[in-house]
Amino acid sequence: MGNSFNEKFDQHGTWRREFALRLKLLAQWLKDQDLLDASVEDRLHRLEAKVRVDKVMVAFVAEFSRGKSELINAIFFADYGRRIMPASAGRTTMCPTEMGYDPEVPPCLRLLPIESRLQPQSLMEWRMVPEKWDRTDLDVTNPRQLAEAFAKVAETRRVTQDEAQALGFWQEGKDQSGALTDAQGLIEVPKWRHALINIAHPLLKQGLIILDTPGLNAIGAEPELTVSLIPQAQAIVFILAADTGVTQSDLSIWREHLVEDDRDTSTRVVVLNKIDTLWDALDTPLQVQLQIEGQKQNTASMLGVPAGQVVAVSAQKGLLAKVNKDAALLERSCLGALEDALSQNIMGRRQRILAAAVERGVNELRGETLRVVHMRRGDLREQLMELKGLRGKNSPVIKSMRSRIVQEQAEFDAGGVKIHAVRSVHLKLLREIFNLLGPGSLKREMAQLTAALQQKGFKLGIKRAYGETFERLQANLRQVQAKGLEIHAMLKATFLQLNTDYGFSLQVPDEPLVDAYLQDLALIERSHVQYLSLGNVFRLAQNEFSERLVRALSTRLRMVHELALSDIEAWSKSAASQLDVQLRERRRNFVRRMEAIDRIAQASGGLDERIEEVSNRSADLDQVEIKLAELTNYLIQMTAPERFGIAMNEAAG
Numbered sequence: 001m002g003n004s005f006n007e008k009f010d011q012h013g014t015w016r017r018e019f020a021l022r023l024k025l026l027a028q029w030l031k032d033q034d035l036l037d038a039s040v041e042d043r044l045h046r047l048e049a050k051v052r053v054d055k056v057m058v059a060f061v062a063e064f065s066r067g068k069s070e071l072i073n074a075i076f077f078a079d080y081g082r083r084i085m086p087a088s089a090g091r092t093t094m095c096p097t098e099m100g101y102d103p104e105v106p107p108c109l110r111l112l113p114i115e116s117r118l119q120p121q122s123l124m125e126w127r128m129v130p131e132k133w134d135r136t137d138l139d140v141t142n143p144r145q146l147a148e149a150f151a152k153v154a155e156t157r158r159v160t161q162d163e164a165q166a167l168g169f170w171q172e173g174k175d176q177s178g179a180l181t182d183a184q185g186l187i188e189v190p191k192w193r194h195a196l197i198n199i200a201h202p203l204l205k206q207g208l209i210i211l212d213t214p215g216l217n218a219i220g221a222e223p224e225l226t227v228s229l230i231p232q233a234q235a236i237v238f239i240l241a242a243d244t245g246v247t248q249s250d251l252s253i254w255r256e257h258l259v260e261d262d263r264d265t266s267t268r269v270v271v272l273n274k275i276d277t278l279w280d281a282l283d284t285p286l287q288v289q290l291q292i293e294g295q296k297q298n299t300a301s302m303l304g305v306p307a308g309q310v311v312a313v314s315a316q317k318g319l320l321a322k323v324n325k326d327a328a329l330l331e332r333s334c335l336g337a338l339e340d341a342l343s344q345n346i347m348g349r350r351q352r353i354l355a356a357a358v359e360r361g362v363n364e365l366r367g368e369t370l371r372v373v374h375m376r377r378g379d380l381r382e383q384l385m386e387l388k389g390l391r392g393k394n395s396p397v398i399k400s401m402r403s404r405i406v407q408e409q410a411e412f413d414a415g416g417v418k419i420h421a422v423r424s425v426h427l428k429l430l431r432e433i434f435n436l437l438g439p440g441s442l443k444r445e446m447a448q449l450t451a452a453l454q455q456k457g458f459k460l461g462i463k464r465a466y467g468e469t470f471e472r473l474q475a476n477l478r479q480v481q482a483k484g485l486e487i488h489a490m491l492k493a494t495f496l497q498l499n500t501d502y503g504f505s506l507q508v509p510d511e512p513l514v515d516a517y518l519q520d521l522a523l524i525e526r527s528h529v530q531y532l533s534l535g536n537v538f539r540l541a542q543n544e545f546s547e548r549l550v551r552a553l554s555t556r557l558r559m560v561h562e563l564a565l566s567d568i569e570a571w572s573k574s575a576a577s578q579l580d581v582q583l584r585e586r587r588r589n590f591v592r593r594m595e596a597i598d599r600i601a602q603a604s605g606g607l608d609e610r611i612e613e614v615s616n617r618s619a620d621l622d623q624v625e626i627k628l629a630e631l632t633n634y635l636i637q638m639t640a641p642e643r644f645g646i647a648m649n650e651a652a653g
């Protein structure tokens with residue numbers, strides 16, 4: 001199969017382990033050199049976390065019965081030698097099913113009962129209370145037990161119309177095309193709202209999260225799925241079936257969930273599944289091939305994507321071929337082509353983003369450390385001159401030198417008052433930023449939005465209600481930006497002053513920007529408005545629905561705020577700790593100079609030894625600088641595209 005998705009993902013895992021190890025070595029070395037101050041340590045942690053918590057979510061989205069679950073079986077679970085996720089004719093997967101790996105939790109399947117919809121908490125909040133979920137432990141060595149447990153995601157319940165309505169599945173007088181009513185007038189609804197599968201599958205261990213979804217055209221699909229989960233996936237696999245072609249409901253799912261006006265669609269993989277239904281013994285292979293090509297073209301033009309972006313496969317035959325180790329059938333199923341597309345589009349892209357972030361992080365870390373090294377060097381140079389100046393001088397001169405150092409130190413300490421004043425302004429501004437991004441203001445916004453959405457006869461004003469809320473949220477972020485710039489300008493002036501007064505080498509890190517978060521807001525707004533404008537607006541008539549929707553919104557916004565805040569905190573910490581470090585270095589330097597003078601005065605000899613000692617320390621610093629360049633260069637080289645592959649070969653060899 002060559003460079004399959006699985007292998008590519010494995011390589012990435014190996015790379016991440018090696019990177020983490022290298023970071024550890026760097027941290028240890030910095031510590032040995034007394035260069036590991038709070039902000040450098042913080043940077044190391046952030047880098048480490050970025051590489052470790054590099055989760056990639058791939059969502060499978062399509063109308064029911066197009067083969068989402070079968071495709072997941074074929075790509076990820078064929079090693080179990082059987083079908084693991086339930087896949088059968090008609091509606092099968094009834095609740096969104098998320099597969100991932102968390103080492104803190106034993107292998108298990110957790111199911112959130114559908115009745116949880118009667119309560120206001122968002123899905124995100126339910127995740128925090130695992131005891132409310134129905135839990136089945138999994139025996140990962142037993143494929144049959146796994147399959148039996150996973151069968152639960154297909155479970156349904158029959159409820160009365162009233163219950164269905166309360167749960168958000170039934171609307172009097174509305175088009176009920178998605179609902180199934182039996183002879184007693186009962187309605188079939190999913191038994192579970194959401195499923196979380198935790199297993200130590202090799203890919204999941206590397207940070208892959210797979211999201212299988214039910215046929216989304218079902219009435220009453222979880223809004224959070226549409227407005228939160230799917231938009232956050234790094235990649236979406238959209239599936240059509242060759243035997244049905246592109247139907248109206250396929251198209252509406254594509255439009256509702258997958259087209260985002262200005263964003264590039266390269267993270268969307270379109271799959272034309274079930275090509276085996278076109279394999280006809282009466283046609284020549286060439287005829288079959290032409291037919292498949294024709295359908296691919298047609299699909300591409302219907303969806304408005306380049307034809308190259310449509311991959312034709314047979315999930316079922318691919319799974320069968322893998323289980324039976326039938327190479328010819330596997331080839332014919334074209335599953336390999338899909339795996340390639342996934343690894344190139346998703347992993348390649350993901351790695352490029354990660355590499356850029358890592359490179360930036362390492363460079364900053366090196367710059368910050370180098371500044372301390374330079375300062376040490378400058379201090380040593382001065383001390384050396386001072387000592388050399390004492391050559392052949394008598395004790396009164398030495399005494400006066402001593403009092404000069406004492407005076408210098410006193411002046412330096414007096415400067416501390418100014419620094420203190422700057423610090424308190426810095427903290428005050430930071431507190432204001434905390435308030436702007438804190439939970440209080442968000443809560444008020446959300447209450448206002450809920451009230452607006454619940455107004456009667458509202459329909460036409462949705463865009464406006466969201467528009468006004470998001471305008472305020474954006475203005476809020478811009479205010480945060482302004483305060484960040486204010487801190488930046490203040491620190492810049494102060495640092496400049498300190499650099500001239502005391503020969504420091506302080507440099508304010510680049511100002512924190514909120515642009516990315518403004519973009520996140522725009523994206524969130526769009527997904528909500530789009531969701532409501534596509535036939536879901538009537539559901540707002542139910543107060544519980546709008547409350548749930550706003551809660552989902554609020555959890556997502558909180559995440560954006562928290563990220564923005566942690567960016568600013570890290571930035572501010574890095575500036576503050578630079579100052580701390582240089583102040584500390586300078587104080588130490590005073591102590592050293594005094595010691596040297598005192599020793600010379602007492603023994604009235606040993607001057608040459610002192611001079612040699614200082615020169616040696618200076619030479620040591622040369623070594624430190626060389627080693628720092630070496631260690632950080634290694635990390636940066638690890639982010640070169642070809643290194644992602646090399647790391648794997650080295651580990652294997």
Ligand SMILES: Nc1nc2c(ncn2[C@@H]2O[C@H](COP(=O)(O)OP(=O)(O)OP(=O)(O)O)[C@@H](O)[C@H]2O)c(=O)[nH]1
Pocket residue numbers: 062063064065066067068069070071086087088089090091092093094213214215273274275276277313314315316317
């Ligand atoms: N002939 C053929 N059948 C397939 C293929 N892939 C899936 N199927 C069948 O199509 C049916 C539906 O597949 P599922 O994987 O359950 O479809 P799904 O998209 O997950 O459907 P829901 O869970 O209901 O949303 C099953 O009977 C599969 O065996 C394929 O490549 N060829």
Ligand SMILES: [Mg+2]
Pocket residue numbers: 068069070086087092093212213214
């Ligand atoms: Mg399914």
